[in-house]
Amino acid sequence: MSMTQHAEPAVTTPPASGPKQTDGRTAQRPLAIRLLARPEVGVFLGAAAVYVFFLISAPPVREASSMANVLYGSSTIGIMALPVALLMIGGEFDLSAGVAVITSALTASMLAYQLSMNVWVGVIAALVVSLGIGFLNGWLVVKTGLPSFLVTLGSFLILQGVNLAVTKLVTGNVATDDISSMDGFDQAKKVFASSFDVGGVQVKITIIWWLVFAAIATWVLLRTKYGNWVFAVGGNKDSARAVGVPVAFTKISLFMLVGFGAWFIGMHQLFSFNTVQSGEGVGQELIYISAAVIGGCLLTGGAGSAIGPVFGAFMFGMVQQGIVYAGWNPDWFKAFLGVMLLGAVLINLWVQRTATRR
């Protein structure tokens, strides 16, 4: 399998030159195969397979309200999987993404509550904190040249400890106080955690945000200079720098983008559940990274798409809820999840290989 599978060039790159290249094989290469060469198509087929599987084996999945629930579960993973995927395309990854979500929610909640401020003050302060954490992660990676695995492992542990210790220090408990009666709460809930009615089905607003963010990310990746920079720094940092790509800026901004995602999901959790427990979020980073990898982002960087992780997150949400809709023995839950995901990744891999072999 080709290691430098850039999203855009994948379609336009002519097939590998061989002795028979002049015999017209380029023209004969069917559209389907060319489509399959795109990194997101494999995961799309995987997601479709999982969907059809549960459509057959779990009758409740056929209802529209069930699909709204599956999409909700997918969206809270998917909104974070997007920036995590962009960061991976840029050649780095972030282990602190799971607890950073809780850090953001805790900041907003405690600041607003302790100072008895309008909750929007907390929301904005949390954004600043989240972007700041992203900046620090990125800055440390760029300045020290340490692997992002180490740097963000450090910040993962720091944030985990700080979440707990500061919450205990400020509130006297390990969970935040209920802010649902405070000014601005209802407004903020509308933005981050409301739902609306579509033909009798309650649809959560996070689904809309997820698709909007995915559309923006796709456009940025494929149509802007910044998108090219992301692929370039992930593919080969040194040659990217040599041709004038601002490597430090690109990497730091990608980490800050993860911070933005953590802020958004943190706000969703806060305004959806009113209080936050400081020990949550541990382990979520691996789910975000999994969704991105399933979505066709290589762990080595330089390849991937923004739409792939959307299907990756959908697959995660579909399997997670589908097992419950099917009413299977819950003891096997995690094992089912693992097998289905591995299966989906293998389909993805097989499709990629078949498509790029010729």
Add this chain to the structure above:
Amino acid sequence: MDRSSQTRSRRMAPFVAVAAAAALTLAGCSSSSGGKKSEESADGASAGKATTPRMTVALVTHQAPGDTFWDIVRKGAEAAAAKDNIKLIYSADPNAGNQANLVQNAIDQKVDGIAITLAKPDALKDVVSKAKAANIPVVGLNSGLSDWKSLGLLEFFGQDETVAGEALGNRLNTLGSKKAVCVIQEQGNIGLTQRCDGVKKTFNGTVETLNVNGTDMPSVKSTITAKLTQDKAIDYVVTLGAPFALTAVQSVSDAGSSAKIATFDLNKDLTGAISKGTIDFAVDQQPYLQGYLAVDSLWLYKNNGNYSGGGEQPVLTGPAFVDKTNVESVAKFAANGTR
């Protein structure tokens, strides 16, 4: 696009945000309802102070970080320590091997008493006999009801998880429930499994267990919603921790289900939900009491040679039911984070 100007505007963003936050603050953006200002300043329990010589007690639990339940246990232990002129050393690790090391650490510090939880009794067997060899009294709390005596602990304070589950099952019978779902937030946790098994034992209807990812609330919410959609016959959702009960409220409404919610363990938001009627009832094992009694008992043993339960019987702290009839008397203590 000019690169340098974009860099500058990116870098400016945090400062703009800080300025905006400051401006909002200055503009008097305070909340007229809720918040710290409206919170009552209530003191915790205080019952004078002992004049006995200062002693040191170690409390070593299997708490995972950031869990509201253990925070309440610790507060009870701290209250007893403050009253008894005890220096309390608290440490915790969910990994049994690490917990044993922490107990060894307490022995090395030559403490006057040790209180431990026996979530994994076998791993703590050796270190408990070491403590006894060093003439340090050891008491148990919370988990280990079936093992504390064989390990030679002085006394035990806690709830029998199976008994608590059975009590909840009986209660569901009287409420006329036919089908319940028991939500486990940590797959493989023995105490949680025992609770669901206890419910199964006495409940005349059927109980299904449901595993959820406890560190991710949105997924807890959608998984319970999925279960309620899959099985419309479910009329009670039983959760094993207060935050999950509060999340289940949203799942029930999302699924358009008419199921009621019962839960184990309390916190301050939960008492509000019980008085509002969105949650039916809670089984409280009184974690504050467990921490308090464990520490206080070591003081009694050292200063007067007493031991609760006579070394034969455990001292049960639960199951105590909290429902609409008695929630008001509990609510103000829960607001302090002690019930």
